[in-house]
Amino acid sequence: MPIKGGGLDRKSKASSEIPSSSLADIAFLLLIFFMVSTVFRTDKDRPIEWAEAAATEKIDEKVKNILNIWMERDGTIWINDQEVPMEEVSDIVLPLYAASERHLVISIRGDRETPYIFLDQVQKELVSAGVVRVVFATALERQMTGARR
Amino acid sequence: MAVINQKKSKVSDEIPTASMADIAFLLLIFFLVTTVFPKDKGLEVVLPEEGEQVEVSQNNILHLIVQTNGIVEVKRGESTSVQQMRADDIETLWRTEVTQNPNLIAAVKTHPDAPHEYMIDVLDALQLAGAERISLQVLEDF
Numbered sequence: 017m018p019i020k021g022g023g024l025d026r027k028s029k030a031s032s033e034i035p036s037s038s039l040a041d042i043a044f045l046l047l048i049f050f051m052v053s054t055v056f057r058t059d060k061d062r063p064i065e066w067a068e069a070a071a072t073e074k075i076d077e078k079v080k081n082i083l084n085i086w087m088e089r090d091g092t093i094w095i096n097d098q099e100v101p102m103e104e105v106s107d108i109v110l111p112l113y114a115a116s117e118r119h120l121v122i123s124i125r126g127d128r129e130t131p132y133i134f135l136d137q138v139q140k141e142l143v144s145a146g147v148v149r150v151v152f153a154t155a156l157e158r159q160m161t162g163a164r165r
Numbered sequence: 166m167a168v169i170n171q172k173k174s175k176v177s178d179e180i181p182t183a184s185m186a187d188i189a190f191l192l193l194i195f196f197l198v199t200t201v202f203p204k205d206k207g208l209e210v211v212l213p214e215e216g217e218q219v220e221v222s223q224n225n226i227l228h229l230i231v232q233t234n235g236i237v238e239v240k241r242g243e244s245t246s247v248q249q250m251r252a253d254d255i256e257t258l259w260r261t262e263v264t265q266n267p268n269l270i271a272a273v274k275t276h277p278d279a280p281h282e283y284m285i286d287v288l289d290a291l292q293l294a295g296a297e298r299i300s301l302q303v304l305e306d307f
Contacts, residue, residue, distance in 0.1 A: 039186055040189055043189035047189055050197055053202075067281065067282040067286075068285075069285055069288070069292075073206060073207070073208070075207065082205055123205060123207060126281050128281070128282035129282065130281050132231075132280070132283075132303060134281075135281045136301075136303040143212050143213065143214075143215055146214065147212060149209065150209070150211075150212050151205075151209045152285060153205070153206070156206065
């Protein structure tokens with residue numbers, strides 16, 4: 017006895033819909049990834065233009081142990097969203113440095129046009145606060161390979 | 166007649182899970198928006214401790230004087246001859262100088278009015294050349 021319709025009307029068992037039961041799993045996976053990797057910013061960025069350097073390296077320290085000192089073009093200093101007079105920089109850094117058990121790394125984020133005298137004053141303030149590790153924040157300078165050497 | 170007791174309760178005793186994915190996505194979008202990936206990079210230097218000053222023989226010092234226009238004046242020790250060059254050329258200069266004198270110290274003296282970008286350029290060149298003993302100073306007699 018021949019099969020009715022040549023077997024063509026047999027119902028396909030494969031569903032034509034995208035399975036959505038794992039959607040929540042994917043959402044939770046991404047959620048956990050972002051929850052773990054999120055670092056809430058401690059201070060707002062100041063509008064500065066970065067100096068560029070080819071030897072730029074990542075700072076090898078935990079984010080909570082990095083203190084940003086923003087230095088604007090006119091020499092005003094900002095620490096943790098507050099404008100700080102130059103001579104009070106060491107007073108602010110000293111307790112933070114002690115609280116971090118001397119692990120604190122200072123990232124000096126200066127505008128590329130800031131006169132050097134301000135940077136020198138900040139360095140002297142940091143030396144008097146006893147800070148040893150300082151990073152001049154820079155953007156990575158992309159250079160043509162072989163063009164410079 | 167205990168009709169009341171036989172009536173099935175329509176209230177389910179399970180927590181509704183249909184909106185679980187919505188909640189997950191809501192939180193997901195919140196964290197996506199608030200995430201800031203740290204951008205902490207730069208040139209690391211080690212500052213001297215207070216009072217830690219070392220007398221260095223002039224023969225071991227290479228003076229790099231950064232002027233306001235970005236020109237670097239190179240002076241060796243006590244000699245008065247000055248060589249002018251661009252910050253980019255410091256890298257090769259340091260490599261050749263340090264093979265002649267392994268104890269060489271780079272003294273970067275920057276003009277107080279020079280944009281600190283030029284000092285960064287010199288520091289960059291020195292770090293690329295592998296210099297470890299660098300002194301950062303402000304230029305006093307100009």
